Amino acid sequence: MKIKMSDVAKAAGVSLATVGRVLHNNGYVSEAKRKEIEQIIKETGYIPNKIAQGLKKSRSKIIGHLTLFNNNMQFKEISSAINMAASNSGYHVLTMTSHYGMGDEEQQLNDLIGHRVDGIIITSYHSISMELIGRLIEQNIPVVMIERTYEIPMVDRIVVNDHAISLNAVRHIVHKGHRRIAFIGAALEHQVETDRFTGYIDALNEAGIVPHEEWVNVMSEYSVEEGRKAIGILLNAKQPPTAIFMTSDIYACGVMQILYERGLRVPDDLSLIGYDNTLSALLSPPITSVGLPFKEIGEHALDLLIRRMNDNSALSRTIRIDPFLMDRHTVRNWHSE
Amino acid sequence: MKIKMSDVAKAAGVSLATVGRVLHNNGYVSEAKRKEIEQIIKETGYIPNKIAQGLKKSRSKIIGHLTLFNNNMQFKEISSAINMAASNSGYHVLTMTSHYGMGDEEQQLNDLIGHRVDGIIITSYHSISMELIGRLIEQNIPVVMIERTYEIPMVDRIVVNDHAISLNAVRHIVHKGHRRIAFIGAALEHQVETDRFTGYIDALNEAGIVPHEEWVNVMSEYSVEEGRKAIGILLNAKQPPTAIFMTSDIYACGVMQILYERGLRVPDDLSLIGYDNTLSALLSPPITSVGLPFKEIGEHALDLLIRRMNDNSALSRTIRIDPFLMDRHTVRNWHSE
DNA sequence: TGTTAATATGTTAACGATAACATATTAGAG
DNA sequence: CTCTAATATGTTATCGTTAACATATTAACA
Structure with a gap:
């Protein structure tokens, strides 16, 4: 047939x-x-028949992408950018979405190996053991990691400068005169989150502001609900913040719902900066957010992967990506009383 | 190695x-x-080695999914539901995203054929010619179409009852006493959109309301910007509407931004119903929206596909999916003056 | 103690495409 | 009018797995 x-x-x-x-x-x-x-x-x-070709040439023309399932749109955007870039290079992508803490990554990587993918892109994985990565390397499967800060031999990586942009974002708030600046982030034990947090802390230190414990909200997951919870806590604090820096736009959604319910306005009553620039443009008002160049990230990831397919050198390449502050003026001037 | x-x-x-x-x-x-x-x-x-297995057994354990690139989150949700369902059945998904009107579907289907996928799920395609579908059938590739209303021999389909739920949604508005009800939709020549539109029209007719031309806004694409444009037109109408039914939550985002800018409240000043129930829960306030059972859609799609792999009968099965109205109370009672 | 049936293991031809290695044929140089 | 090189085409082993088809060994029953 x-x-x-x-x-x-x-x-x-x-x-x-x-x-x-x-x-x-x-x-x-x-x-x-x-x-x-x-x-x-x-x-x-x-x-x-690419299957027959694949068998003969040991190249499937398929790459794997291991990513994380959650509400942070950042991951979906990266995923779609990778798909885009791959198809421009004659590759197709098998996307595996694993659930944080469920330990299903091993099975998914095995499935990718089974399909003999020509390479694997891993987005944002903390919980993948070195042993697992080692298995991929042994099998000569090119690996590119996105948002992994430490170096692994033979593994290329894309590092997003989360710390620097977080520092700048919070500096931006400081420069507007704010002193009571809150943080909302997720409890992922992941570089993405820790860099954003330390950026926040460093900006405060730099300005001689002692980070107040009640301003720091580390939530269990990315969700509107957790955003609502966080702002609830912040508004009831002895010293409520005048500005909030959040590590995901999804938190901003929850925050703004509570503000809306209480009749508070942005930025008049509270200044906000979100992160990932995905939902921020949809809100009322659209809020300032840290933007990530997703397309660029996807293209670099694919480029690294293809380069390694052709030349599997021991040195590992690193591409550094600089996010930008998408300013939508939701940080008002604050004149300290 | x-x-x-x-x-x-x-x-x-x-x-x-x-x-x-x-x-x-x-x-x-x-x-x-x-x-x-x-x-x-x-x-x-x-x-x-699944490639060698695939060659021998003529089964790749990969299925293809052809979908549409746009801001309507509905497509992404369906895509991820399909991925989920597939992995539960030992399959993996190659997702091809094509751009409306670009005519890239043919190449993408050919790519899927090249990879010898075991079946293809097509989400929401108007612009795929019968000839293209025919080619798939000839090659004995099981095809399931989501949101395709007319029957094609040997092609199974999942039909979402967009008309019925749109009728009900607009009835809901009518029952609250509204008479001036606007519509915002997209100019896709697609069943999804036409069904939603006729549901709206039928509900108006049923209530003896003559659809006013200036209440109907058919926009060029799904976007916040088009939502803003539409509400701008509606607010300036001679007879501004008291309620709006929209075919995508993304429009609601734009609508609510303008309302926010003008100091208008939902539902006090304007009642709203969105569609797809993806972004509606993130807004301030969260709005009533038509919800689609994405998980169910994905599971049925996969089920149909697998059934057809095992028994390629001439009759085509149809699964009808009923959306639901996720009521978040953004349609107020309207007492006609 | 044969004889068959059950158990245990091995050989090999596919699947469809590729590429290394033939083998022709023709053309141009000397 | 040879002889080599360029042109044109064909044969076949191989990629890793499967499964149909051997073949061998043991067990069980008459």
Whole structure:
């Protein structure tokens, strides 16, 4: 039912090799036969079987992407950027979404190995053991990690400068005169979160502000609900903050709901900065948020992967990505009383 | 570098067939050898090569999903539901995202055929020609279409009852006493949109309301910007509406921004119902929206696909999905003056 | 103690494409 | 008009796994 090379060869009265030469545009083929074979390929709609090619050439033209399931849109954006970049390079992506703390990553990596993916991109994984990564390296599978700060031999990485932009974002708040600045983040034991948090802390220190414990809210997950919970706590604090820096736009959604319910306005009553710049543009008002160049991240990830496929050197490359502050003026000037 | 069956066989001092019997748990194998082989498989971390299996068995264990790139979160949710369902059935998904009107679907389907996917799920496609679908059928590739209302032989489908729920949603508005009810939708020539629109029209007719042309806004795409544009037009109408029914939550985001800017409240000054129930819960206030059972849709799609793999009958099955109204009380009672 | 049935294991031809290695045929140089 | 090189085409082993088809050994029953 499905046309194969031998069908084309038979129809053209030539051997497999000649069809192959036409297909790959190499070797000698007479103009007449080339034309005829091309014609037959078109008529029959022959499409090369990538599975057979994969077996012969040990290249599946599929890459794996291991990512995290949660409400932080950042992960979905990165995923779609990778898909985009891959298809521009003739690859396709098998995306595996694992759930934090469920330990399903091992099975998913095994599935990817089973499918003999040509490489694996791992977004934001803390909980993948070195042993697991080691297994990939042993099998000569190129690995690129996104948002992994420490170096692993033979593993390339894309490091997002979360610390620097967080520092700048909070500095931005400080420069507007705020002194009571809160933080809302997630309790992932992950570099993404720790860098954002230390950026916040460093900006406060720099300004001679002693970080107040009741301003720091580390929530159990990314969700609107947790955002609501956090702002509830903050508004009831002895010293309520005048500005909040959040590590995900999803928190901002919850925060703004409570503000809305209480009739408080942004930034008049409270200044806000979100993170990932995905939902922030949808809110009323749209809020200032840290933007990540997703497209660039996806392209670099793919580029690193392909480079490593061709040259599996011991040194590991690092691409540093600088986020930007998408200013939507939701940090007001604050004149300290 | 990568362990294969023959390595396991050699290590165990047996033939390929015996290893195969252990792997597939069939045929006779002595208890001692079985134990030994299992041990070796574990030690060496042997993972069967799905590419070779695929070639031999003509089953790749990969399914394709063709979907649409836009801001309507509905498509992303369906996509992730399909991924979920697939992985529960031992399949993996190659997702192809095409851009409306770009005509890239043909290439993407060809890519999926090239990878010899075991089936294809097509979400929300108007612009795929019957000829293209026919090519898939000819090649014996099971196809399931989501949100395709007309029947195609050998193609199963999942039909979301957009018309009925839209009718109900607008009835809900009518029952609250509203007479001036606006519509915001997208100009996709697609069933999803036409059903939602006719549901709106039918509810108005039913209530003896003559649909006012200036209440109907058909926008060029799903976006916040188009939502803002639409509400701008509606607020300036001679007869501004008292309620709006929108075919996507993304429009609600834009609408609410303008309301916020003008100091108008929901539902006090304007009643709203969104669609897809993705962003509606994030807004301030969270708004009533038509909810789709994404998980169910994904599971049914996969179920249909797998059934057709096993029994390629001529009749095409149809699963009807009923959306629900997620009431968040953003339609107020309206007492006509 | 044969004879059959059950148990245990091995051999090999596919699956579809590729590419290394033939083998022709023709053309141009000397 | 040879002879080599360029041109044109064909044959076949291989990738890793499967499963149909051997073949061997043991057990059980008459």
